[in-house]
Amino acid sequence: MTKAEILKSSHFPWLETEGTDTDVVLASRIRLARNLKDVPFPGRADFSQLAAVREQVEGVMPAIAQAMDQDFEGIQLEELSPLELSVLVDKRLISPALAKNPQHREAIISADTRAVLMVNEDDHLRIQCQAAGFELDKPMAAALRIDDIIESQLDIAFDETMGYLTALPTNLGTGLRAIVYLHLPGLVFTKNIQSIAGIAPQLGLAVRSLFSDGKEASGCLYEISNQLTLGFSEKEILDNLKNAVAEIVAHERKARKALALYMKDQLEDKVWRSYGALRYARLLNEKETLELLSWVRLGLDLRLLGEVDRDSFGDVLIASRTSCIQYLADSENLSKNETDRLRAEQVRNVLAAHSQQKG
Amino acid sequence: MLCDDCGQREAVVHITQIGPEGRTEKNLCEECASGYGDFMLGSQAQQRKNVSVNDFLRGLFSQPQVRREEEGLPSGTELACPNCGMTYQDFRETGKVGCSVCYRTFRSQLEPLLRRIHGSSAHSGKIPRRSGGELNLKHEISLLREKLQQSVEQEEYEQAAQYRDKIRALEKELAAKEGGGQDD
Numbered sequence: 001m002t003k004a005e006i007l008k009s010s011h012f013p014w015l016e017t018e019g020t021d022t023d024v025v026l027a028s029r030i031r032l033a034r035n036l037k038d039v040p041f042p043g044r045a046d047f048s049q050l051a052a053v054r055e056q057v058e059g060v061m062p063a064i065a066q067a068m069d070q071d072f073e074g075i076q077l078e079e080l081s082p083l084e085l086s087v088l089v090d091k092r093l094i095s096p097a098l099a100k101n102p103q104h105r106e107a108i109i110s111a112d113t114r115a116v117l118m119v120n121e122d123d124h125l126r127i128q129c130q131a132a133g134f135e136l137d138k139p140m141a142a143a144l145r146i147d148d149i150i151e152s153q154l155d156i157a158f159d160e161t162m163g164y165l166t167a168l169p170t171n172l173g174t175g176l177r178a179i180v181y182l183h184l185p186g187l188v189f190t191k192n193i194q195s196i197a198g199i200a201p202q203l204g205l206a207v208r209s210l211f212s213d214g215k216e217a218s219g220c221l222y223e224i225s226n227q228l229t230l231g232f233s234e235k236e237i238l239d240n241l242k243n244a245v246a247e248i249v250a251h252e253r254k255a256r257k258a259l260a261l262y263m264k265d266q267l268e269d270k271v272w273r274s275y276g277a278l279r280y281a282r283l284l285n286e287k288e289t290l291e292l293l294s295w296v297r298l299g300l301d302l303r304l305l306g307e308v309d310r311d312s313f314g315d316v317l318i319a320s321r322t323s324c325i326q327y328l329a330d331s332e333n334l335s336k337n338e339t340d341r342l343r344a345e346q347v348r349n350v351l352a353a354h355s356q357q358k359g
Numbered sequence: 360m361l362c363d364d365c366g367q368r369e370a371v372v373h374i375t376q377i378g379p380e381g382r383t384e385k386n387l388c389e390e391c392a393s394g395y396g397d398f399m400l401g402s403q404a405q406q407r408k409n410v411s412v413n414d415f416l417r418g419l420f421s422q423p424q425v426r427r428e429e430e431g432l433p434s435g436t437e438l439a440c441p442n443c444g445m446t447y448q449d450f451r452e453t454g455k456v457g458c459s460v461c462y463r464t465f466r467s468q469l470e471p472l473l474r475r476i477h478g479s480s481a482h483s484g485k486i487p488r489r490s491g492g493e494l495n496l497k498h499e500i501s502l503l504r505e506k507l508q509q510s511v512e513q514e515e516y517e518q519a520a521q522y523r524d525k526i527r528a529l530e531k532e533l534a535a536k537e538g539g540g541q542d543d
């Protein structure tokens with residue numbers, strides 16, 4: 001995708017629903033933190049040093065593009081408006097930390113948007129690769145392939161005992177953060193989610209909600225990631241996370257079965273009402289959209305609903321973010337009412353497109 | 360209250376930052392707060408709402424202080440990283456290390472903190488090809504030593520001689536690297 005397409009699109013391959021365990025797992029992501037030897041980390045580097053880092057990473061890109069057999073689009077963040085920056089953040093292509101100080105920051109995004117190199121975030125380089133569903137091995141292999149090329153051409157900060165040296169001591173060692181995005185309506189409605197979040201730290205994992213207003217999580221969307229980065233190999237870290245996710249997926253399916261069994265009518269009603277609201281509402285706020293969307297996805301996964309294809313979920317999820325609505329309307333100054341009206345319109349359009357595709 | 364950074368989501372975290380411009384206080388949403396350090400993405404943020412990043416950092420940093428006299432520093436002068444100028448006080452305030460050299464400069468101060476986060480673990484993951492050159496050599500040598508031993512035990516002396524020669528060559532290479540002033 002080109003920069004304009006990336007900003008405009010609400011469809012990303014890593015939110016598609018072909019893949020492993022996509023009834024529960026939305027996507028999987030790998031992130032490697034890397035720094036150049038002896039160059040101050042971005043938090044302490046001056047502009048000329050930041051510019052030099054960017055230049056060095058850009059210098060390696062032709063080799064990476066060739067190895068990955070893909071074009072990469074380099075987006076210079078200082079050229080983006082604040083709204084465009086939040087669009088990229090809301091699409092989860094870049095982190096809020098990268099967007100915070102756009103000067104000399106860059107996001108280098110592969111044509112299929114599965115790989116992103118963030119330049120001068122907390123670390124000089126963050127290699128981020130993602131895939132749809134429960135699939136950590138492929139993005140890990142892709143991230144390592146990119147990393148191999150980087151370190152064959154650049155000197156990377158490394159210590160025999162501490163491993164890869166990172167700006168945050170919590171990333172030392174492998175510099176690896178593996179994240180799995182989950183849709184857990186069953187565990188939320190059977191009130192089991194807290195116990196999962198409670199056990200996670202003992203397993204060296206962290207669970208947090210993807211969208212939260214501080215009091216409660218919206219849309220039953222969670223991410224689970226490894227907390228420990230040092231003292232374990234990349235494979236051990238992934239295996240630990242995989243075991244936990246497999247466990248959670250099994251519990252979630254059980255919970256859904258229970259809901260479908262004991263609350264069949266209520267569940268079906270909730271799913272269809274939610275679909276009706278998303279399909280026909282004239283005003284939708286961000287939080288409400290997430291909640292309705294969660295019910296619809298559950299209905300699709302339980303085959304209570306077949307009106308649209310499952311890929312509609314990812315598209316609505318992205319397209320309904322306020323930043324994306326503002327970007328399409330080409331205005332940051334929409335009133336809340338206008339935003340909610342445009343959001344409802346956008347959601348209707350996306351759902352209509354996905355039901356037509358079904359024929 | 361809306362988040363001070365994005366102005367979109369509800370603020371759930373209060374942080375105090377001490378930077379060059381003095382003290383700034385901010386109320387942040389979880390999303391934006393995550394940019395201030397991976398620390399707080401974990402269960403702490405989940406379980407205790409209104410957790411302060413600073414409180415959490417302070418918790419991490421509140422190990423018994425390495426005493427100045429023990430560091431052999433005259434009081435009043437603070438040790439600064441020769442490469443990036445960071446002092447340990449800077450690190451305590453930002454939670455971010457300044458550069459790769461800082462890890463050597465502040466090794467003794469950082470050690471207790473690292474032990475808290477990571478236990479007494481040593482890296483056992485990937486090793487970079489260039490910067491990790493010596494380590495790669497050492498690994499290779501130890502692998503060859505094992506093979507050499509096996510060959511000797513199985514009385515495959517020709518094989519063993521080959522391993523021995525390889526080990527010698529690699530040891531030479533390693534000595535050249537270490538002697539060449541290239542140690543990390």
Ligand SMILES: [Zn+2]
Nearest residue numbers: 362365388391
């Ligand atoms: Zn925010």
Ligand SMILES: [Zn+2]
Nearest residue numbers: 440443458461
């Ligand atoms: Zn330093």
